Amino acid sequence: MNLRTFTAVLFALTLPAPPAVAEVGLSPFAGFRMSSSVDIETAGASADDQIHFRDSPSQGLALNFDLAEPGKQGELYFSRQSTSARLDNGLFAPGIESIDLTIYQLQFGGLYFPGGKSYGGFVSGVLGVTRLEPEDSRYDSHHRAALSLGGGYQFFLTEQLRLRLDLRGVYTALNSGGSVFCSGGCELRFRSDGYLQVEAGAGFVMRF
Template sequence: MYSHRFRYRSRIRQTVLCLATAGLLTTTARAEVELAPHAGFRMGGDVEIRESGSDLTTELSFKDSESFGIVLNVDLDEAGKQMELYFARQETTARADVLLTPGTFAVDLTIYQLQFGGLYFPGGRTTGGFVSGVVGVTRLDPKSSGLDEHHRASISLGGGYKLALTESLLARFDLRGIYTALDSGGSVFCDGGCTVRFDSSGFFQAEISAGLALRF
C-alpha cells in the first residue's frame, strides 16, 4: 500500500513538474521584448543667446542632420502598453552671429538623448498606431577640446506605427518632438572664459525615423 501511494505521489509530482516546466518554457518563448535600431533626420533647435555685457540677443542654430539610435521596448501586463528606453545621437554644428569661441562662429558637437517612458497602442495590441512619451537627459558634447559639455533634462513626445512583417520582425516608423530644458543665464561654451550665455529656457527639435524591431 505504501509503495503504491509513493509511486502515485511521485507521478503527481512529475506531472506537476512537467506542467510547470512547460509553462515556464511557454512564458520564455513568448515575445516580450523588442529591440529596434533606427535611423532618422532631425530638424530644428534654435536657442536664444546673449553676449556678456550686451542687451542684444541672437540665435544659436543647430544644423539639420541625420540621427541614429536604438529603442528597447518591454511588453507590460496591460494590453497595448510597453515600457520604452530610447537612445539617440546627432552629429551637428551650432552656428551663431557672435563668436562662440575665439575666431569662430560655429562649433561642431554631438547631441545625445537617453530617455525612459512608454508606448500606448489604442488598439490594445503591440502593432499598429501608437503614441509615445519618454523623459531623461540630453547631452551637448562639443568636439573642440577645451569646451564644456552640458547635461540638461529633456522630454520627447510623439507617435508612430509598427507594421508586423513576421512574428518576430516589425517595421517601425516614428515622429518625435524633443524638448531640452536650459538654464537661462548659463554658459553656452567655454574656451578661456565664457562670453556667451543662454538666454532661453530651452530648445525644440523634431525627428522622423524608421527602423526594424526584433521581438524575442
C-alpha cells in the first residue's frame, strides 16, 4: 500500500459516521380536553337528565414508528384526564351532586404526513378503548370503544427532536342500554349513542 492509498484510507476512517435513521418517536404531551354532555334516563324512562364532564387538563404519551412508505407512521396513543361528572337536574345518590373520575384512552392507529417526511403537517386516526374510572369504589368503571381523528404539526428542531402540536376529536361510543356509575340500586341508563371530547395538546417528539 503506497502512501497516497494509506492516507486516503486513514482519512475515510476518521470521517464521522452518518447518523442512524430514526425509526421510533416517543412523545410525552400535555393538553386540555373539553367534553360534550351525555343523555341519560332513569329505569323505565320516567325522567331524563344529562351528565356533564368537567373540562380539564390531560396528559399522556404517544409512541410512533416509521412505516415502509415515506410519510406514514404507526401510533400507539395513551392519555389520562382527571375530571368530574355531574347531573343537570338530579343526584347520583343522596347527597352526591358529582363524581370525581379519571378518563383513560388507549388507542392504536397512525399518522400521515402529506409531504412524505417525518415532520410538518399531519393527519391522525386511532381506534381503541375509553375507560371511565370513578375514584369512589362504590361506583362502577366502564369500558367503551373509542375513535380519535385529528391533525397537527411537527416542527423540525433536530434529526432527533420535534415539537408536536395536536388537535383531535375523541368519540366514545356508549351502549344505549348500559348502566352508568351505579352504586347499589342505580337506576340510570345511557340514552346517548356516544359523546365527543376535543383535546388540544403539545409535546416534544424524541426520535431514536
